[in-house]
Amino acid sequence: MRRIALTVNGVQREAEVEPRQLLVYFLRETLGLTGTNVGCDTSSCGACTILVDGKSVKSCTMLAVQADGTEVTTIEALASNGKLHPLQEAFRANHGLQCGYCTPGMIMAGLSLIESGAGMSDEEVRLGLEGNLCRCTGYQNIVKSIQDAAKQMRSPAAPAGVQGGSE
Amino acid sequence: MTQVAEPEAAKRWVGGGILRKEDPELLTGQGRYVDDIALPGMLWMSFVRSPVAHASLARVDVAAARELPGVVAVFTGQDLAGEWAAALPCAWPIASRRYPDEPTHDPRVPDHWPVVKDRVRFMGEIVAVVVADSREHAVDAVEAVDVDYDELPVLTGIEEALQEGAPIVHEQFGTNELYTWVLENGEVDNVFAEAPVVVKERYYHPRLIANAIEPRGVVVQPVPAQGEYTVWSATQIPHFLRLFLALCLGIPETKIRVIAPEVGGGFGSKLDVYAEEFIAVALARRLGQPVKWTEERSEGYLATVQGRGVIQDMEVAATEEGRLLGVRAKLLADMGGYLQLVAPGIPILGAFHYHGVYDCQAYGFSCTAVFTNKTPTDAYRGAGRPEATYATERIMDALARRVGKDPAEIRELNFIPPFNEPRRTAGTLEYDSGNYAAALAKAKELVGYDDLRREQRANGGRRDGKLLGVGISSYVEVCGWAPSQVLASLKYAGGGWERATIRCNPTGKITVVTGTSPHGQGLVTTLSQIVADALGVDPDDVEVLHGDTAVAAWGLDTYGSRSLSAGGVALYNAAERVREKAKRIAAHELEVSEDDLEWTGGKFQVHGAPDKAKTIPELAFAAWTAHNLPSEVDPVLEGSAVFDPPNWTFPSGTHICVVEVDPDTGQVRIVKYVAVDDCGNVINPMIVDGQVMGGVAQGIAEAIYEEALYDENGTLLTGNMATYRVPSAAELPGFTLDRTVTPSSTNPMGVKGIGETGTIASPPAVLNAVADALRPVGVEFIDLPASAERVWRAIQAAKGETPAERTVEGGGTGAASMTPEEEGGVA
Numbered sequence: 001m002r003r004i005a006l007t008v009n010g011v012q013r014e015a016e017v018e019p020r021q022l023l024v025y026f027l028r029e030t031l032g033l034t035g036t037n038v039g040c041d042t043s044s045c046g047a048c049t050i051l052v053d054g055k056s057v058k059s060c061t062m063l064a065v066q067a068d069g070t071e072v073t074t075i076e077a078l079a080s081n082g083k084l085h086p087l088q089e090a091f092r093a094n095h096g097l098q099c100g101y102c103t104p105g106m107i108m109a110g111l112s113l114i115e116s117g118a119g120m121s122d123e124e125v126r127l128g129l130e131g132n133l134c135r136c137t138g139y140q141n142i143v144k145s146i147q148d149a150a151k152q153m154r155s156p157a158a159p160a161g162v163q164g165g166s167e
Numbered sequence: 168m169t170q171v172a173e174p175e176a177a178k179r180w181v182g183g184g185i186l187r188k189e190d191p192e193l194l195t196g197q198g199r200y201v202d203d204i205a206l207p208g209m210l211w212m213s214f215v216r217s218p219v220a221h222a223s224l225a226r227v228d229v230a231a232a233r234e235l236p237g238v239v240a241v242f243t244g245q246d247l248a249g250e251w252a253a254a255l256p257c258a259w260p261i262a263s264r265r266y267p268d269e270p271t272h273d274p275r276v277p278d279h280w281p282v283v284k285d286r287v288r289f290m291g292e293i294v295a296v297v298v299a300d301s302r303e304h305a306v307d308a309v310e311a312v313d314v315d316y317d318e319l320p321v322l323t324g325i326e327e328a329l330q331e332g333a334p335i336v337h338e339q340f341g342t343n344e345l346y347t348w349v350l351e352n353g354e355v356d357n358v359f360a361e362a363p364v365v366v367k368e369r370y371y372h373p374r375l376i377a378n379a380i381e382p383r384g385v386v387v388q389p390v391p392a393q394g395e396y397t398v399w400s401a402t403q404i405p406h407f408l409r410l411f412l413a414l415c416l417g418i419p420e421t422k423i424r425v426i427a428p429e430v431g432g433g434f435g436s437k438l439d440v441y442a443e444e445f446i447a448v449a450l451a452r453r454l455g456q457p458v459k460w461t462e463e464r465s466e467g468y469l470a471t472v473q474g475r476g477v478i479q480d481m482e483v484a485a486t487e488e489g490r491l492l493g494v495r496a497k498l499l500a501d502m503g504g505y506l507q508l509v510a511p512g513i514p515i516l517g518a519f520h521y522h523g524v525y526d527c528q529a530y531g532f533s534c535t536a537v538f539t540n541k542t543p544t545d546a547y548r549g550a551g552r553p554e555a556t557y558a559t560e561r562i563m564d565a566l567a568r569r570v571g572k573d574p575a576e577i578r579e580l581n582f583i584p585p586f587n588e589p590r591r592t593a594g595t596l597e598y599d600s601g602n603y604a605a606a607l608a609k610a611k612e613l614v615g616y617d618d619l620r621r622e623q624r625a626n627g628g629r630r631d632g633k634l635l636g637v638g639i640s641s642y643v644e645v646c647g648w649a650p651s652q653v654l655a656s657l658k659y660a661g662g663g664w665e666r667a668t669i670r671c672n673p674t675g676k677i678t679v680v681t682g683t684s685p686h687g688q689g690l691v692t693t694l695s696q697i698v699a700d701a702l703g704v705d706p707d708d709v710e711v712l713h714g715d716t717a718v719a720a721w722g723l724d725t726y727g728s729r730s731l732s733a734g735g736v737a738l739y740n741a742a743e744r745v746r747e748k749a750k751r752i753a754a755h756e757l758e759v760s761e762d763d764l765e766w767t768g769g770k771f772q773v774h775g776a777p778d779k780a781k782t783i784p785e786l787a788f789a790a791w792t793a794h795n796l797p798s799e800v801d802p803v804l805e806g807s808a809v810f811d812p813p814n815w816t817f818p819s820g821t822h823i824c825v826v827e828v829d830p831d832t833g834q835v836r837i838v839k840y841v842a843v844d845d846c847g848n849v850i851n852p853m854i855v856d857g858q859v860m861g862g863v864a865q866g867i868a869e870a871i872y873e874e875a876l877y878d879e880n881g882t883l884l885t886g887n888m889a890t891y892r893v894p895s896a897a898e899l900p901g902f903t904l905d906r907t908v909t910p911s912s913t914n915p916m917g918v919k920g921i922g923e924t925g926t927i928a929s930p931p932a933v934l935n936a937v938a939d940a941l942r943p944v945g946v947e948f949i950d951l952p953a954s955a956e957r958v959w960r961a962i963q964a965a966k967g968e969t970p971a972e973r974t975v976e977g978g979g980t981g982a983a984s985m986t987p988e989e990e991g992g993v994a
Contacts, residue, residue: 101381
């Protein structure tokens, strides 16, 4: 077992973890943050995407011990005071989700994409989401959701970034 | 309620694109899926699975595994043999019917035990079970189980299955044939013998893996002293699961509660009852502790049913002009190692409409189903109907070429004319309504069909160095999985009805209970809209309960695009009953006769006296207090209805796909995709469009990217998500959608299913487009999936440079040896 200390969604956490434990299971099973889902075992689907130090990471490809000293943001931190984040609002307004299982990962990947300053053409967004699979929507509404959210988040009146999230 | 439709729709929720009520919890990570459940004292299951496809179990040694840290128990198939009151169920066994009047006899149903007792029949079959105090300890112990397999010859090919000397999967039958099932209507042989034109092609539908992004999983909480079990499962069918758990484990169904919590997609793969679910309940019973299992993705590729896996010989007879006279389809279908829940019936779901949206005089269908040493198949989005539509729409293009007509023209010539009343078809169905030409006309206009054809003619089929292709698919879907009596005639064990209950609480908030089990379709929203209109309330005042056998006492769950056409109509009828009762109370309270009341603006109002009115919430309160009810009216305002649809519903439409194929790499790029669908009356256009887009994406995946490949040893080569290509946003195009509205004539709402149409319509649209693109370079035939490799090889073969055979044989389904058989030939 090894002791790690990290910030998760703005809260300082310390824990003893098995060296082989994946970060996603640390989040889900040790911290009870079950919003981050597991959809595969080959780092293909991206359902487990979170932000580590502001960058999107598939939390099934990272060990919990590797997250020592980092700042982690999960889907649970996006809405604040009962108000959905603009990305969450955009996914809802554009029907960017159906079963919802890929959605937390999609939103975190979208957040990272928007905050990276990437272009928001159809093609750029589609390439930017290459690591996240959805089986329900056919992606068109996910692409629209991210484009709409980017417009809002990048406008001068946009609210501040996610707590504990981007650098 | 957030309203995105026009303001005038505000009073009428049905038809408006209101936002989904399901979304807030799913967007914030608060949706609770099975793997999110953790119970005190919970044990983890993990499975030892066979690494070989066909073998006798010589020895299963679990002694070392039992000694490992955290291990509670390890069981072999023999250890658990006493747990089962019956083998795993097949609810749709089908017996051979080689000619229409053949006397019925017993179908072949092999025993299928949750844990192998003595013989393994596919790679991934469970040979032992470990129970431990953590996921990690369980997985470690699996590694320590030592199994000796006496390997047997492996059967992978479905054509080989019927050959002399082939390995036999289930020896007691002496053959790998499960059934041959024939349907004939009209003088089929005569029509084909005399027709001036006969066109025949052979199609291969690969095995497909559903890939719901949520893997399967199950958690069982026992109450040992009561013999009671609560089972959470990632399933589409909690009611069926409860029934079969009861039957196969010898537990009264009244002692079992099955909950399908949030379920992350199914697409047919969760329309099944699985060994792991039975084992979990058996071990919770045996150990008296909660038990949990979550499928790993690669594990699921072996253990969760796959779809399709069919070879089709398709033939049409026509006049010189191209008018269809007869259709004859002959299928060879792969069941895999055992019969899963409805597997034998899957090809039969397509059996009745290989003539699609066209008229003909003579219709023949036959299907032979065989066992192989591969993962069992079963329903996958569309289930039987994508195969039928693929064959119909590919052969129509072949017929068009043969008689020298444009693909749009051949369809226009043969469409069943518009109809609004049930119409008998050559395939012996009664289509409920349809307007097929309207959808084609609209799709042609949206895609700019005539301009595309002109561009092809002007540039030799090329655009910027790429090969330009246009493909049409005009389809009709048979959906709704009903009526019960017809299902009985097809030997399906269950019914086709659905039930709904409406309870009007004292405050006026409405509780709806549906027997369907939505898992991503947005049905909570759709059903709320129906009730909102029917009872004059806001959709946000309606709470829809589902997916729990303790809450929805009766229900037949979600599959086959039935949730609206069966479940929604049941709810509509239940609302009628609530209104009938409410009306009697209203008349009593307003001191008028019922005839003096009208339902207007969402309330009961005295004719010509808008101030004398009662709303449903007011009447609900009155019914609850019961202080002043008319005689013979019981307290509380509620109503239930069961709807057994009198017919299937028949959504239809036309999809047109435009592709550019790179002649150097074989890469297919979809540059435009137009879908014009008709699902009758629409409750929520946003949700309908979402269903169409998701379905089309899955069909495009089937058309270009996906194929479960096995080697000759029965090893799945595409055994994980890294090797089986589920396309991402980067591979898929945008979609242009539109619709026509032809209400169903067989249900009071005029609705038809929409969950599967996209997957049914799109593969032939894509393949017809690819075939169209490749014709200028001499490729005569191309089949599923039109991967870059397959297309490139076809182009090379047409140049006479490289043989078209694939170096790695997949599936053993005959793909390598498949060539266009007498394409365009005259009989």
